[in-house]
Amino acid sequence: MGMGAECHHEDGAHPGLSGGDLNVALSQAEVRCAQTQERLTAPRRRVLELLLEADGPLKAYDLIAAFGAHGEAAKPPTVYRALEFLERLGFAHRIESLNAYVPCRIGSDGHRAAFLICDCCGTAEEFEPDFEAQFAAAARSGYAVRAVTLEARGLCPACRKA
Amino acid sequence: MGMGAECHHEDGAHPGLSGGDLNVALSQAEVRCAQTQERLTAPRRRVLELLLEADGPLKAYDLIAAFGAHGEAAKPPTVYRALEFLERLGFAHRIESLNAYVPCRIGSDGHRAAFLICDCCGTAEEFEPDFEAQFAAAARSGYAVRAVTLEARGLCPACRKA
DNA sequence: CGCAGGGTGTTATGAGATAACATAACCATA
DNA sequence: TATGGTTATGTTATCTCATAACACCCTGCG
Numbered sequence: 001m002g003m004g005a006e007c008h009h010e011d012g013a014h015p016g017l018s019g020g021d022l023n024v025a026l027s028q029a030e031v032r033c034a035q036t037q038e039r040l041t042a043p044r045r046r047v048l049e050l051l052l053e054a055d056g057p058l059k060a061y062d063l064i065a066a067f068g069a070h071g072e073a074a075k076p077p078t079v080y081r082a083l084e085f086l087e088r089l090g091f092a093h094r095i096e097s098l099n100a101y102v103p104c105r106i107g108s109d110g111h112r113a114a115f116l117i118c119d120c121c122g123t124a125e126e127f128e129p130d131f132e133a134q135f136a137a138a139a140r141s142g143y144a145v146r147a148v149t150l151e152a153r154g155l156c157p158a159c160r161k162a
Numbered sequence: 163m164g165m166g167a168e169c170h171h172e173d174g175a176h177p178g179l180s181g182g183d184l185n186v187a188l189s190q191a192e193v194r195c196a197q198t199q200e201r202l203t204a205p206r207r208r209v210l211e212l213l214l215e216a217d218g219p220l221k222a223y224d225l226i227a228a229f230g231a232h233g234e235a236a237k238p239p240t241v242y243r244a245l246e247f248l249e250r251l252g253f254a255h256r257i258e259s260l261n262a263y264v265p266c267r268i269g270s271d272g273h274r275a276a277f278l279i280c281d282c283c284g285t286a287e288e289f290e291p292d293f294e295a296q297f298a299a300a301a302r303s304g305y306a307v308r309a310v311t312l313e314a315r316g317l318c319p320a321c322r323k324a
Numbered sequence: 325c326g327c328a329g330g331g332t333g334t335t336a337t338g339a340g341a342t343a344a345c346a347t348a349a350c351c352a353t354a
Numbered sequence: 355t356a357t358g359g360t361t362a363t364g365t366t367a368t369c370t371c372a373t374a375a376c377a378c379c380c381t382g383c384g
Binding site: 134 | 306314
């Protein structure tokens with residue numbers, strides 16, 4: 001399950017949460033939902049939990065397969081709807097070039113996400129890009145930018161050395 | 163066929179080539195292939211032609227449907243292979259957030275492509291981004307960036323006004 | 325010639341995502 | 355607490371996007 005595993009390296013960057021860390025993260029999500037009158041319902045919470053537990057980006061059908069507590073799969077719309085919600089609230093991001101999803105690793109709200117993706121071990125490191133300069137020209141010529149996807153593919157430090 | 167048409171505006175930015183302009187563009191592609199020992203075979207040339215003729219990004223299955231001269235469709239692998247070739251040589255780009263393809267509008271070779279995509283009229287304006295600052299930090303920490311996807315979604319000047 | 329490599333044709337299937345409709349939970353307010 | 359609007363879920367079916375696998379062909383070259 002999950003991505004990566006194309007090389008012998010550990011999925012170093014984000015080992016996936018468990019136990020207390022996981023509960024803390026889920027509770028924080030509950031709080032943020034409560035603040036905005038949104039509901040972290042069971043399927044939404046379950047999908048977020050799966051994303052947080054994972055070591056790297058997960059495909060939608062990984063989530064569908066892992067959804068049930070005892071090995072039963074979910075129906076696709078269940079998971080896609082939950083992902084839509086999680087993306088809308090900034091709890092998760094879709095990585096276009098992988099057709100995969102990650103939990104948001106950046107605390108700040110309403111940020112713009114960008115990723116450094118390792119083609120060897122499959123990890124996706126989130127960072128907060130600075131687009132001011134990039135789109136200043138576009139804005140001047142009348143473009144209204146609403147959302148930006150920035151994904152860099154390459155090798156992470158660990159895989160590069162090997 | 164094609165994308166866009168979600169609003170009443172013209173697909174202003176790139177009206178699609180025809181006649182002499184189209185032939186010139188195809189000939190230039192021939193030349194660049196010859197220089198690198200690559201072959202612009204019939205299906206490859208045909209897919210490039212369809213991309214150049216279009217007013218905006220085309221889906222793979224748009225290309226498949228339009229491939230035959232008399233309305234017959236191509237088989238999917240025919241078009242996907244041609245697209246793979248055209249991308250490899252920089253004659254075309256895939257737009258991840260649309261699952262669609264455009265001909266390269268920038269002359270320079272080996273450039274990095276980025277797009278301003280209008281969610282209203284569907285046009286995709288290509289530009290050459292400057293990532294130096296963006297990935298300087300990544301490079302310093304040992305990341306080796308090989309390819310970058312940058313796609314901005316929003317409204318083009320024309321659609322914004324309406 | 326003969327064969328190696330790259331390209332194409334074809335069938336089939338895998339992977340990713342959504343439409344449409346019925347049912348149920350939430351919650352404001354009369 | 356009934357009523358009705360809104361939001362979310364369950365379920366079936368289907369749609370879109372993309373590739374595996376294998377046979378055949380063409381082209382260049384020893």
